[in-house]
Amino acid sequence: MSVFMDxxxxxxxxxNRLKCILETAAHLGYSTVAINYVVEPQQKKPxxxxxxxxxxxxxKFPIVQGKSSPIKVLNRLTIVASDASHFRPxxxxxxxxxxxxxxxxxxxxxxxxxxxxxxxxCIAVTEKQPFHFKRAPVNGAIDRGVFFEICYAAAIxxxxxxxxxxxxxxxxxxxxxxxxxxxxxxxERSLELRGPYDIANLGLVFSLSDGDAKAAVSTNCRSVxxxxxxxxxxxxxxxxxxxxxxxxxxxEETPAPKKAKIELV
Amino acid sequence: MVRFKSRYLxxxxxxxxxSNLPLLEDKAIYHTLxxxxxxxxxxxxSAHFNIGVMVKYLNAHTGVVLIRxxxxxxxxxxxxLTFITCLENRGQRVPCFFNCLHVGGTIxxxxxxxxKYNRQQLDRMLLDCKTDAExxxxxxxxxxxxxxxxxEEEAYEDSSDDNEEI
Numbered sequence: 001m002s003v004f005m006d007x008x009x010x011x012x013x014x015x016n017r018l019k020c021i022l023e024t025a026a027h028l029g030y031s032t033v034a035i036n037y038v039v040e041p042q043q044k045k046p047x048x049x050x051x052x053x054x055x056x057x058x059x060k061f062p063i064v065q066g067k068s069s070p071i072k073v074l075n076r077l078t079i080v081a082s083d084a085s086h087f088r089p090x091x092x093x094x095x096x097x098x099x100x101x102x103x104x105x106x107x108x109x110x111x112x113x114x115x116x117x118x119x120x121x122c123i124a125v126t127e128k129q130p131f132h133f134k135r136a137p138v139n140g141a142i143d144r145g146v147f148f149e150i151c152y153a154a155a156i157x158x159x160x161x162x163x164x165x166x167x168x169x170x171x172x173x174x175x176x177x178x179x180x181x182x183x184x185x186x187x188e189r190s191l192e193l194r195g196p197y198d199i200a201n202l203g204l205v206f207s208l209s210d211g212d213a214k215a216a217v218s219t220n221c222r223s224v225x226x227x228x229x230x231x232x233x234x235x236x237x238x239x240x241x242x243x244x245x246x247x248x249x250x251x252e253e254t255p256a257p258k259k260a261k262i263e264l265v
Numbered sequence: 266m267v268r269f270k271s272r273y274l275x276x277x278x279x280x281x282x283x284s285n286l287p288l289l290e291d292k293a294i295y296h297t298l299x300x301x302x303x304x305x306x307x308x309x310x311s312a313h314f315n316i317g318v319m320v321k322y323l324n325a326h327t328g329v330v331l332i333r334x335x336x337x338x339x340x341x342x343x344x345x346l347t348f349i350t351c352l353e354n355r356g357q358r359v360p361c362f363f364n365c366l367h368v369g370g371t372i373x374x375x376x377x378x379x380x381k382y383n384r385q386q387l388d389r390m391l392l393d394c395k396t397d398a399e400x401x402x403x404x405x406x407x408x409x410x411x412x413x414x415x416x417e418e419e420a421y422e423d424s425s426d427d428n429e430e431i
Contacts, residue, residue, distance in 0.1 A: 156347070162348070
């Protein structure tokens with residue numbers, strides 16, 4: 001049994017609702033859930049929300065179905081970009097475990113695939129895809145390890161949105177051939193979540209193969225998490241941390257080079 | 266002679282409020298399923314639905330449903346299950362969703378899985394217990410499950426009764 005993840009649960013100020021969603025997710029067997037903060041910039045300088053501390057929501061996290069560990073909760077930022085100036089990586093982005101972008105135009109989609117420092121690129125599910133996907137940027141994104149996301153909550157909510165979701169998914173699958181896809185919920189209420197095996201089966205509708213569909217809810221999500229971690233480090237190899245102040249002072253008092261000189265003489 | 270092969274989908278119906286559980290009925294589930302398959306896959310889906318789809322078992326206390334499909338197209342039926350949002354019963358619309366627990370080739374494998382699953386639920390319940398009396402009750406139920414494979418049947422009955430009590 002693999003580890004299932006749901007990397008898109010819409011955040012809300014209503015604590016009880018969030019609690020209810022997380023409890024349902026744990027019951028369904030998701031071990032990791034990311035709370036999504038969507039930013040839709042209107043003006044030039046968008047305000048980035050401060051992610052709420054995850055330990056605020058629960059005193060004790062619910063235990064995952066079939067496992068003995070509690071559910072892991074992450075924060076994720078999604079930027080709805082309709083202009084190139086909307087996406088500017090600042091220090092505020094670093095508060096989030098994952099960063100996603102939802103490009104509205106073809107130019108931005110190209111930039112998101114090739115240059116933007118993001119983990120996830122969202123695909124339109126509530127409207128007909130406003131532009132054609134090109135092979136070059138999609139391949140570029142696959143090479144860089146950026147993942148494409150399909151949300152299924154809209155498909156569950158409404159008949160017409162379901163058509164858009166499926167047709168957009170079809171177009172994308174033609175180009176990326178089932179690689180680098182994650183399927184996540186985008187749920188606003190607890191009843192919009194579905195079990196991981198149901199979603200793996202839903203891959204049939206999205207024209208994913210069996211293995212790819214299962215990877216879309218398990219191993220691909222893990223790659224996204226690891227990719228998110230490398231953003232905080234230098235190439236995923238070097239990680240810098242601020243040292244506590246006290247030991248530095250001691251070093252200043254006894255300068256090392258002088259001491260070494262004496263020993264030489 | 267080769268028998269007709271089927272797939273059995275063992276599903277759990279999840280409600281937001283547990284008080285809605287006794288509302289479950291074979292007929293209501295069958296009609297909801299048929300409507301969902303028709304909406305998702307049109308006439309083609311409905312045609313497949315008419316042959317061989319049946320609600321075999323329903324436990325109104327735990328909300329577990331066993332659905333039989335033909336082996337050839339069970340994934341079609343299953344994908345329609347995902348899009349169910351509410352259950353219509355006696356003129357009431359109850360929001361709910363189906364969560365597939367297990368897909369088996371025979372009823373027997375599904376039953377085995379269900380026994381195991383219900384026991385797991387008791388373990389989870391033990392953590393949520395507040396009073397000592399509740400804890401004792403759940404502990405007793407868990408012990409009664411693990412006696413022996415021969416008593417699986419009875420144990421299953423016990424565990425489902427306990428689910429109802431708590």
